[in-house]
Amino acid sequence: MENHGEDDDRVTTTLEVRRDAVGETRLVTEPHDPTHLEPGDVRLRIDRFAITANNITYAVFGDMLGYWDFFPTGDAEFGRVPAMGWATVIESRSPDISMGRRFYGWFPMASHVVFTPTATADGFRDDGAHRRQHAPVYRAYVATDADSMYPAVDADSSIDDAEDRHALLRGLFITGYLAEEFFADGGGTGEPYFGAARVVVLSASSKTAIGFAQRAAIRPGIEVVGVTSASNVEMVEALGFYDSVVTYDQIDTIATDGGAVSIDMAGNPAALSAVHARFGDDLAYSMTVGRSHHDAPPVESAQMAGPAPQLFFAPTEVSRRIEEWGRAEYGRRCAHALAEFVSGSSTWMQVEHRLGAEQTQAAWADVHDGVVSPDVGLIANVGGR
CATH class of the missing domain: 3.40.50.720 (NAD(P)-binding Rossmann-like Domain)
Incomplete structure (x- = not known):
């Protein structure tokens, strides 16, 4: 079996999608030097991300709404679809982003990703040249220790399950x-x-x-x-x-x-x-x-x-509401509503994990083909962790 780099921080494995036939995918493995980054960059290990029908929509509207430009491949045939999830900084040459910090945001369906970050009050913004034309909400990465929407847990729940549900439901909700x-x-x-x-x-x-x-x-x-x-x-x-x-x-x-x-x-x-x-x-x-x-x-x-x-x-509406309500009030309202929705999801949604590159590829195929029950949410991890 081909080694797609599971549990190996020396390679990046990425699921790429054919731009004109989004049911077709391929796995691309690229070695990288775990001891070298360009000055100012950070490398994150992607811990988990959700694959839902919305990701299929991102691919379908990839040219119209610029989703293929989030993580460009330089390949006109295959592109990288953004997915929402959590990732941990494993290398940093940024003075503002420390090793070990975890962030929520948009990531490629991959094992690792490199960003050129600009620190913000609650995390960082990806200021890579290819991202600057995108709406701010698409370039924002929120640190778990500064995230007003980060899930709270009680004795009857786990942070892993809460993060899974947030990855699945936060952006959609x-x-x-x-x-x-x-x-x-x-x-x-x-x-x-x-x-x-x-x-x-x-x-x-x-x-x-x-x-x-x-x-x-x-x-x-x-x-x-x-x-x-x-x-x-x-x-x-x-x-x-x-x-x-x-x-x-x-x-x-x-x-x-x-x-x-x-x-x-x-x-x-x-x-x-x-x-x-x-x-x-x-x-x-x-x-x-x-x-x-x-x-x-x-x-x-x-x-x-x-x-x-x-x-x-949605990004246009985010801007309108922040202008109308103020950024703090916008965050407060969203956090309150999201917490209620995510908590209630345990009564109707089961989380299913797809671990490893091949299982992630299969998860995309299942969602694309419409064979995932609506009361199931798929969480993937290319690295197999």
């Missing part, structure tokens, strides 16, 4: 949280949910959708309708966040009185078109967030009734 806050103030208009009586959530079993629904469920006067596949109805109903759950072929049974807004996590044009056909001009707003149905053709909004779907880009 914040997207769902911000999307729900967007609807709650009508995109800045001050009219909750744009005056609609209900929100229709497509791909209601996705983790981002569950985070959105958990927040929407506590809003007064808004009905939360989940749309999912027949096999996931029981699981979605059991969450308790949706007022009603229908299958994709039952969209035409959703009540229309009072109108609706919709949020699409799936990127399935047939389902989204059905929602638009059901409500027409009574659809007050149509938001698209992801493309978990990555093999579906893009939505042709000109052919749909009602408003044109609007892509929700």
Whole structure:
């Protein structure tokens, strides 16, 4: 069997994805000198990261939204998809980043990574030349000892499980949280949910959708309708966040009185078109967030009734909320909401580990192929630890 460098800090093993056929991957192993870094750089060992449908979305939108540029390969055929997780500094030539510190943020699906950091109040920012055009939230790495969202544990839980759940849910929940806050103030208009009586959530079993629904469920006067596949109805109903759950072929049974807004996590044009056909001009707003149905053709909004779907880009909303609420208040609100959501996830989500390069590669294939149950979250570690 080929040695892909498990448990070896002298090599970096990376999972790369074919840019025009994101179900195809390869493992690349590169030796490095563990005693040498460029002045100012740090090398981190990547401890764990999540692989979810959102990572597939990052690959699908890699060119449009610049995800391939996070960790460039110089190869037009294969790229490196960012994943959220935790990593430990094992080498440092930065005067501000000490050995042994751990950070949360965006990493390649790899065993190690090198950054050119600029210290910040709560960690560092990657200031490599290729990263400077990216939104600040994508370049920020938060130290565990300065992280307002770092998980707290009690006697009945472990820090490993808490970190796993954060890696799986933190980024997805914040997207769902911000999307729900967007609807709650009508995109800045001050009219909750744009005056609609209900929100229709497509791909209601996705983790981002569950985070959105958990927040929407506590809003007064808004009905939360989940749309999912027949096999996931029981699981979605059991969450308790949706007022009603229908299958994709039952969209035409959703009540229309009072109108609706919709949020699409799936990127399935047939389902989204059905929602638009059901409500027409009574659809007050149509938001698209992801493309978990990555093999579906893009939505042709000109052919749909009602408003044109609007892509929700979380970093833009982060900036708007920080400006509106202030950075400290933004952090406080997110930390409180996230802690509640992650704690509750133990009732509906099982964590499954994929350790080693080949298992990480298999995890990507399983998520891409849609064979991972929605109540399972995959945590990977290329180094096999």
